[in-house]
Amino acid sequence: MGIWIGVAQSNSGPELATASVTIGDLEQTVLAVGRLHPKELVAVGAQVSGQVKRLHVALGQPVKTGDLIAEVDDQPQRISMRNAQAAATSLQAQLAARRAALAQAELAFERQEALLAAEATARSDHEAAKAALETARAEARSLEAQIEQAHTQIETARINLAYTRIVAPMDGVVVAIVTKQGQTLNSFQTTPTIVMLAKLDVMTVRAEIAEADVQKVERGQQVTFTTLGDKRDKYVAQIERVEIAPTSIVNEVGGAGAAGAGGSSGTPTSSRAIYYNAVFDVPNPKGQLRPSMTAQVSVLISRLRQTLLVPTAALGERDAHDAYTVRVVDPRGRVSVRQVRIGVRTNATAQVLSGLQSGDAVLIGETVPTTAPAGSGLLGF
Secondary structure (H helix, E strand, O other): OOOOEEEEEOOOOOEEEEEEOEEEEEEEEEEEEEEEEEEEEEEEEOOOOEEEEEEOOOOOOEEOOOOEEEEEOOHHHHHHHHHHHHHHHHHHHHHHHHHHHHHHHHHHHHHHHHHHHOOOOOHHHHHHHHHHHHHHHHHHHHHHHHHHHHHHHHHHHHHHHHOOEEEOOOOEEEEEEOOOOOOEEOOOOOOOEEEEEEEEEEEEEEEEEEOOOHHHOOOOOEEEEEEOOOOOOOEEEEOOEEOOOOOOHHHHHHHHHHHHHHOOOOOOOOOOOOEEEEEEEEEOOOOOOOOOOEEEEEEEEEEEEEEEEEEHHHOOOEOOOOEEEEEEEOOOOOEEEEEEEEEEEOOOEEEEEEOOOOOOEEEEEEEOOOOOOOOOOOOOO
């Protein structure tokens, strides 16, 4: 797209700066600043407390799912598992003794049954044998339940022992080491993080869209961006979503709660700018994009081909019918006023819907001649 700018001399004296109405392409874009994040970022932590005996990874090292990352001192877990196994063995021995007693009680009850049928024993002896049998059966069932519980404790101890070996939950790259070798972990309050693991083959860009532009941006629009380190390579993607609320809403909710508890009115405490995140992914096969890089983003709102264009500087006031006042200069330097309807508009150029034709010269400014009058001196005397 090109706009011809010239200078015409009016009859009244001042020079008129004009530009021609042309036919060309027009793109309307929204500019934003974004931040790059890994598509997947995982904090790999420990579920047990203890000292980190060995760290098996280094910063920037690629890992596969299941690779060993760190080892925590496992002596407490091994002792717990041995105790659970010993308790289970003891219960097994007790159960064997109870089953022997149960067999004896069953035989005694059978004898009492036969003697009672022959009326050769007292009914109280028969009832005592029956009670002893029921007691032996109940004790055996109780021990069987205790053994089941002991097996559960053994499994729990085995799981806790496995937790001392920290392995990678996914393929990725170690992007941060939070805990050093020899450091003691405490998992009772929060899960301590050992390393941060990220997938860098796909990066997510979160671009901050200004409040004034957010209604123009929507899912599916083409977006291009460059990084501060390399402005020659342009990355192309499509917007996947525009977040419904700004990230600052969390602070606003907290502030509203404080205001409700003892605060004053609900007026904003500051006039800070509001931004909404437009989120999109971009492939990163060569690994040139890194976490936390700054992205200079351009969102394509609309693209017009071979349309009538006029400089935005030529647009005057807008009336109630959304028509702009434009001053047109004819070949003789005479100025006339036209009402022009405008479509897509950028800071420099606007689409003409009606009121102008290609080749029209529109007034974009006036300049006063700088030549001094004849006969004047250096200081105008």
